[in-house]
Amino acid sequence: MVPAHQVAPGLPAAAGRACLRPEPTRPLRRPGFLMQQDIFAALRARTVDALQGLLPELPAEAFSRVVVEPPRDASHGDMATNAAMVVAKLAKLPPPKLAADLSAKLAELPEVAEVAPAGPGFINIRLQPEYLRAQLPVVLAAGEAYGQGAATGHKVNVEYVSANPTGPMHVGHCRGAVVGDALANLLAKAGDAVTKEYYINDAGAQVQALAWAAFWRYLEVAARAGAPGAVLDKLRAEPENGRAIVEAEFGTTLQYGGEYLIPVGEALWAEHGPALMDPTPDTLLAIRHATVAAMMVEIRADLAALGVTHDVFISEAEVVAAGKLEQAEQVLDAKGLMYRGILEPPKGKTPDDWEPREQTLFRATQFGDDTDRPLRKSDGSGTYFANDIANHLHKIERGFDELVHVWGADHGGYVKRMKAAVSALSDSRVSLDVVLTQIVHVLKDGQPVRMSKRAGSYITLADLIDEVGRDAVRFTMLTRKADAQMEFDLNKVVEQSRDNPVFYVQYAHARIRSVLRAAGDPADFAGADLSPLTDAAEMALIRRITTWPRVVEGAAAAREPHRIAFYLNDLAGDFHMLWNRGREDATLRFIRPEEPVATKARLALLAATGAVLRSGLQVMGVTPVEELRDERKGDSAEPG
RNA sequence: GGACCCGUAGCUCAGCUGGAUAGAGCGCUGCCCUCCGAAGGCAGAGGUCGAAGGUUCGAAUCCUUUCGGGUCCGCCA
Structure with a gap:
């Protein structure tokens, strides 16, 4: 395995190196290697250098499409590049000819063991095993920070959850919360400066309806407290008909019947006494504020239980009150985009009460939307869209240059107009990406669990976390592409088997920790001789580890946090495979007292694998476990 | 009528923004525990990537058309 040009024949590797190139100050034993976290980026740089040497007349842009990536088929080698094919036509050379020339250059690199042109102009590269092994110290030095991208200079705002503050969070909100939080972590991992933001929709008719419902609960509390009043007498006479009585008495429709507003009614009574008895705009506003505040306390508690913490909470009402809507309209008007x-x-589907109406419209069609969009309701207040435009103007003013939203798929029709607005407001300097999350169907014992907010009975997020644990919720929510429907089986996500990735990945980490503990938790692998790592399973694990930085980069660029979950599942698979090799062949066990050098090398590999697992789990917001308990449920749900 | 998303193994889903012979788990068939945890692992069978055209060295991936499933469509958020 060891190439002859590196080590004198017949000499032990370490001795050979020591004789030929004593460099005690450098931690890396192969100074010729180009060392960085992402070895694919390193080899790409090497490849482009070589190519430029061959084709000095080509401009730098000619190489932008050069890709160095793991080949689909491992038998092709460690890396493959399309470099020859991509620049062939600009260079006016046949791809196979260019591939042959480039291959000869690449073969001279210290990192490279073997180069083979293949197919229509591919170049397959086999790396020096020592170069691959030399990545382990890089990983170990970085620890959980392995995969952290260099600062991109991008200031990114990720807005997610943004559930209406009209009740506790339920499972429907959960996916967006997890996807948004993991995506924000992912972008930060890739080097962006990320702000996690929650937009409180506290300015519309929904919260007004919520205020009425809280008012109803307040009246019921007042009635029970024996306060005087005609309405309260009626409520006392027929307590079971409270809802209908309040609706008839005040000419309103109570949309929110959930019992979660009873404590709000109690708090209102305790604080204001009978002062709110006659509903006026002022009292309703006070009730609204108190109710929204109470709901936000609950929502934040739910989010905290899920491990989600936003940096910024923005109130729609406050954005509007600050005059941002008028300001946004001025900006649009000045650009001639309002009329x-x-x-x-x-x-196809005309609303029953359709009648032509003159409205204030935004020229969204100029930015690719299907129709222009109204900004003002007939009562003069802003539409939801207009308020959102105001909010986005505010974000742009705060200096963000990338805006990301996580929305439910039912808001898909809203994407184009919002992108249009951001383009219009920022003259296309600021980008807006929207990640849509599809519906989650919750199953228990194979049966769908129905959720109906109106009926007041639904699975709350808190219930879900109690049932299966925070980590299982978070991991499972990331095991599908965001934009694919998902079944969340309450039984399966706590199942301890191969087909539950939550378990499988945690199991890998627990096994690694178990071995390292058994070995006395060695902390220092600096200078460890890694040459004993030669088994195919060991090298496969190392190769997988080396792809982590590019997985982070690719997932961040695509805004696809689920890729992290899949990567970790693959990484765990490589590890379990290696573990099992030790069952078949005792010489491949991790701890071999009679072989201290091999043991140390393998422990270094395990420590590196554990670091990558933790690095990935940290992005997902999942706690790596030290050991698996012999409990069938809830072992990852304990507090702390 | 229109917009957006999705059709990949019997089932549930990946497929690294255009790369080579399309992958994983479950299920099925056959194997591996005197062993650092078998709560694992190995091997096999299983596919015209919904369909038809197009773009080019090369398409599951991009474009057009079409068939299925989902979401949405003027003062709800």
Whole structure:
């Protein structure tokens, strides 16, 4: 395995190196290697250098499409590049000819063991095993920070959850919360400066309806307290008909019947006494504020239980009160993007009460939307869209240059207009990406668990976390592409088997910790001789580890946090495979007292694997476990 | 009528933004515990990537058309 040009034949590797190149100050034993966290980026740089040497007349942009990546088929080697094919036509050379020339250059690199042109112009590269092994010290030095990208200079705002503050969070909100939080972590891992943001929709008709419902609960509390009043007498006479009585008495419709507002009613009574008895705009506003505040306390507690913490909470009402809506309209007006006009009725499914109306419209069609969009309701207040435009103007003013949203798929129709607005407001300097999350169907014992907020009975997020544990919730929510429907089986996510990735990945980490503990938790692997790591399973694990930085980069660029979950599952698979090799062949066990050098090398590999697992779990917001308990449920749900 | 998302093994899903012979788990068939935890692992069978065209050295991936499933469509958020 050891190439002849590196080590004198017949000499032990360490001795050979020591004789030929004593460099005690350098931690790396192969100074010729180009060492960085991402060895694919390193080899890409090497490849582009070589190519430029061959084709000095080509401009730098000609090489932008050069990719160095792991080949799909491992038998092709460690890396493959399309370099020859990508620049062939600019260089006016046939790809195979260019591939042959480039291969000869690449073969001279110290990192490279073997180069083979293949197919229509691919170049397959086999790396020096020592170069691959030399990545382990890099990983160990970085620890959980392995995979951390260099600062991109991008200031990114990730807005997610943003559930209406009209009740506790339920499972429907959960996926967006987890995906958003993991995505924000992922972007930070890739080097962006990330702000996690929650937009409180506290300015619309929904929260007004919520205020009425809280008012109802307040009246019921007042009635029970024996306060005087005609309405309260009625409530006392028929306590079971409280809802209908309040609706009839005040000419309103109570949309929110959930019992979670009873404590809010009690708090209102305790603080204000009978002062809120006659609903006026002022009292309703006070009730609204108190109710929204109470709901936000609950929502934040739910989010905390899920391990989600936002940096910024922005209130829609406050954004509007600050005059951002008028300011946004001025900006749009100045650009000639606002006008008074009448929209065509939507085709196919015209609303029953359709009538042509003149409205204040935003020229969204100039930015790729299907129709222009209204900014003002007939009562003069801003539409939700207009308020959101105001919020986005505010974000742009705060200096973000990338905006990311995580929305439920039912908001898919809203994406184009919002992108149009951001383009308009920022003259296309600021980008907006929207990640849509599909519905989660919750199953228990194979049966769908129905959720109905209106009926007041639904699985709350808190219930879900109690049932299966925070880590299982978070991991499972990331085991599908965001934009694919998902079944969340309450039984399966706590199952301890191969087909539950939550368990499988945690199991790998627990096994690693178990071995390292058994070995006395060695902390220092600096200078460890890694040459005993030669088994195919060991090298496969090392190769997987070396791909982690590019997985982070690719997942961040695609805004796809689920890739982290899949990577960890693969990494755990490579590890379990290696573990099992030790069962078949005792010489491949991790701890071999009679072989201290091999033991240390393998422990270094395990420590590095553990670090990458933790690095990935940290992005997902999942706690790596030290050991698996012999309990069937809830072992990852304990507090702390 | 229109917009957006999704159709990949019997089932549940990946597929690294255009790369080579399309992968994993479950299920099925056959194996591996005197062993650092078998709560694992190995091997096999299983596919015209919904369909038809197009773009180019090369398509599950990009474009057009079409068939299925989902979400949405003027003062709800």
